[in-house]
Amino acid sequence: MAEYTIGIIMNGVTGRMGTNQHLIRSILAIRNQGGVKLASGDVLMPDPILVGRQEHKLQALAKTHGIARWSTNLDECLADERDQIYFDSQMTSFRVDSIRKAIAAGKHIYCEKPTAANLEESLELARLAKDAGVKNGVVQDKLFLPGLLKLKRLIDAGFFGHILAVRMEFGYWVFEGDWQPGQRPSWNYRKEDGGGIIVDMFAHWRYVIDHLFGKIRSVSCLGATHIPQRWDENGKSYASTADDAAYATFELEGGIVVQANSSWAVRVNREDLLTIQVDGTEGSAVAGLRDCKVQHRVNTCKPVWNPDIPNPFNFRELWSEVPDNQLFDNAFKIQWEMFLKHVHEDQPFPWDLLEGAKGTQLSELALLSWQKRCWLDVPELEL
Incomplete structure (x- = not known):
């Protein structure tokens, strides 16, 4: 050797x-x-x-x-x-x-x-x-996170039947920096320094969506700067010039609809900082960074809308964990x-530089969609 x-x-x-x-x-x-x-x-x-x-x-x-x-x-x-x-x-x-x-x-x-x-x-x-x-x-x-690897396993096994829609929720509260230090560098919130959650996260969403669910054909996005003032690493206040939240919808090849909310101004009331819910004709799944839960059509309860009585279901108890079945490395x-x-x-x-360019392309189109308040097509990229 x-x-x-x-x-x-x-x-x-x-x-x-x-x-x-x-x-x-x-x-x-x-x-x-x-x-x-x-x-x-x-x-x-x-x-x-x-x-x-x-x-x-x-x-x-x-x-x-x-x-x-x-x-x-x-x-x-x-x-x-x-x-x-x-x-x-x-x-x-x-x-x-x-x-x-x-x-x-x-x-x-x-x-x-x-x-x-x-x-x-x-x-x-x-x-x-x-x-x-x-x-x-x-x-x-993110393609190699345990939760997403389990999700890919379900897709490859045909668990979902025909996939209908995907909902992605990402984010957490990043402290403003005045009374508690922020968890992210201050340049993230200055557009002039390359900051913004759309530029930062849509590069991830591009490869996650392409790899798991199909090619993105069009995008509609609304961005926001929810926190207008933050404090940097030296305790000096500055104006937030970049977006700290984005609310996007993607239409994929084959008709799948993906909704993706990304925010550094949201308090977490879900099981992980990133959750991806996939709904299909045969079953659904919710994946986080490490875990993944499923509900098959035969285990799906039958709720009826009635706000006049207490909810009879504990919905989360009706989901089952996908086992690890392997050791997951970093x-x-x-x-x-x-x-x-x-x-x-x-x-x-x-995953070469052309794949990386696709992420930049999606970020640019999302920012333009926000500016123009419209849907935009995502063309194929070639060298």
Whole structure:
């Protein structure tokens, strides 16, 4: 058995998600398990170098986790031949220029979404990567959440019969930052810095809906800025210029209707921060991040509208849990392992920069739909 080392430039991992999901729970977890086992029986070991703009944060992060390499000079890192992969989880506004440089340097590209602030730049990155012949991928982590994997299992088994409609509820109350610190960075609420829940979340909804239920053919969206003033990380007040909620309807190929509510200004009265209810002719399911419950047509109760008597049903007791039937690993780590195998031994990896551009396309159309107060078609994207 041979062990191969693969260098990874990790740019922008000093942020919360970059540190926790991509560094600690993915790359370091892979190293701690002894690398990625390949089809040949050999092992691929990731060797990260942390890159960013703030030296003190990089140095502290590297020291905490025993990482030997870190740098504030991206150009020098891109010139180093031992690093084959460039990973980007910076703020969206910094991402495009860095990925352009990485492609020009011949690095394989793996990045967070949205891949760019607009569709034109997202498509440009996809074309540049294709023309350069570098492998490329976009993080689409929610596909590997246990709840959604169980939902996909039900769909593949034909549990729903003909799927009629889908209802997605996402969000939680993000504190304004005055009397309690906010749980999200302040730039999320400034449009000029690339913030907004439509730009942030519709990239997710695109790949979730496409993968599970079918291609999106049209969209109608209403956005809102419910909280007009927030306080940043230094306790300074600022005006919220980006949307913090969005109420969208999607029409899919085949006639399925998807309603998706997304909000950072909602208090949670459901079983998870994200719930997806699927209703079909044969049965229904409600999936969260980890769990999934079902109700078949033979177990469906027969309520009759009568507001003059107490409700005779405990509706939630009539749903059954879908068993795990497998061990579920971290969603980000699963996709990292797949991309590393894609780079090293050409294993399939369908979630490329063109797929990432589809998310940006949907965000742009949703924002335009809100502006024009109308339905918009979602055209096919090609390079």
